[in-house]
Amino acid sequence: MAKTVRAVVISGNGTNCEREVAAACRLAGCDVADIVHIAEFLAGRARLDDYHFLNLAGGFLDGDDLGSAKAGANRLLHARIQGSEEHLSDQLRRFIADGKLIMGVCNGFQLMVKMGLLPAVGGDHQSQSATLTFNDGGRFEDRWTHLKVDSASPCVFTRGMDGVYLPVRHGEGKFVPASDEVLAAMEKRHLCVLKYSDPSFQTTALDYPANPNGSVAGIAGVCDESGRLFGLMPHPEAYVHRTHHPRWTRDSGLSEEGMGLWFYQNAVRFLRETVL
Template identity: 50%
Template sequence: MAEVRTLVITGNGTNCEKESAYAAELAGADSATIVYFSDLIAGRCRVEDYNFLIFPGGFLDGDDLGAAQAAALRWKFAETREGTPLVDQLRSFFNAGGLILGICNGFQLLVKLGLLPAVGGKYFERQVSLSHNDSAKFEDRWVHLKANPKSPCVFTKGLDILEMPIRHGEGKLTAKDEATLTALMDDELVALQYAHPATGEPTQEYPFNPNGSPFGIAGLTDPTGRILGLMPHPEAFNHPTNHPAWTRGARPTLGTVLIENAVKYIKSR
């Protein structure tokens, strides 16, 4: 079996790196290394040395210019100490078959880098963004999610209804045009949707859809299924007692099942 080497990027406002690394180890990864973005620039670490990359949640650069916008520019234009573009490491990592998970702020980074949704196989081209919630306020609550069984997403294979916490102010998906939004649905690139707890079906109803995202979109994948970005926090539901209804007997599937699927996929190759 392949060894699962997880790289968790931190720095510049990230605040969920320890939980994300812990969730990866809990899911069976052989290692989970937390590395500062500045270490990549300094050459103390290379993205290609790993096969599972996690961009955790947080508030990169205080959300100045828009959530993860400054970080996306940093990734695109930064050079390592050797003078090579850092983004080339990201390309090489993905082209070699690596898996990428972006959680909340990490999801915002992936769409602004253009790694998601990559409609038509166009990577590193921004096609969608994540904008302010319709409620015009920061939302902090638990939500129900429905996994798309037709999606190519490695992380959601075999899953149906999940529950996870969300905590964000900019989670509403917006597309550059109607054709792109239609393609997300037609190409099955929507991996997760906010669901009504009574029916288990995708919903636009607030607060079950906490941000007003069209089609209830909570998570996107790319055409290969090896990238997942989602606004909810799977790493924050790593034990049954995390759930607010634990004392009332609730035992939903842990959010870390998404990461377990990724680990199993890598080990099976």
């Protein structure tokens, strides 16, 4: 029997990148890439159990009121499914326990951090140990960034990568661990998967605009210790073809597939080889 990879992108309450994410999943080889409104899950008409790859897309979730993605995090953590004693968070815990994959981009990354899914040092996926807050520059940043990949990271999504070039577009992208101890544990376990860097992929923690938001230690993307839960502020779904590159008309050396597609291809490969 063929191994069918089923991806889902949750939409609603202000997300606006779900179509791009679903398209990236399909291009990477997902057999199914459904866009499902959060209300469908809460009404019991859709279930996370039916999927292998959960995508939390970017946008302006709940208008970024009450802090980036905090209201959305509370909804996912505490909302009960209509006509059931089960909460959506119960399905989410099963999803993680079954070895499936979750990726959150931009607002989706904020959501995972506010829910406690990342960085989850020590395997605790229920306690918040970091946050994402206002950019140091005090303004929305829309630019392309170079990102250094930690090759020693357990992250499933970045296997085989050394450095990537992706766009950021956010006003609250500064990653801040709850303490120096949390940061030290993240560094020791190689959970700081992506760091902002210069064009030669040398990391920087301080320099603007290479670090567009002032993230502590230049952190742009984080995974948990399993490597199966991953979040990042840059948008991989926005660079899945060479025509998405800002210099595509001037750089004849660009490959047909964009660097962002690699993340999704790694996810599909892992699911086919390990989960299905």
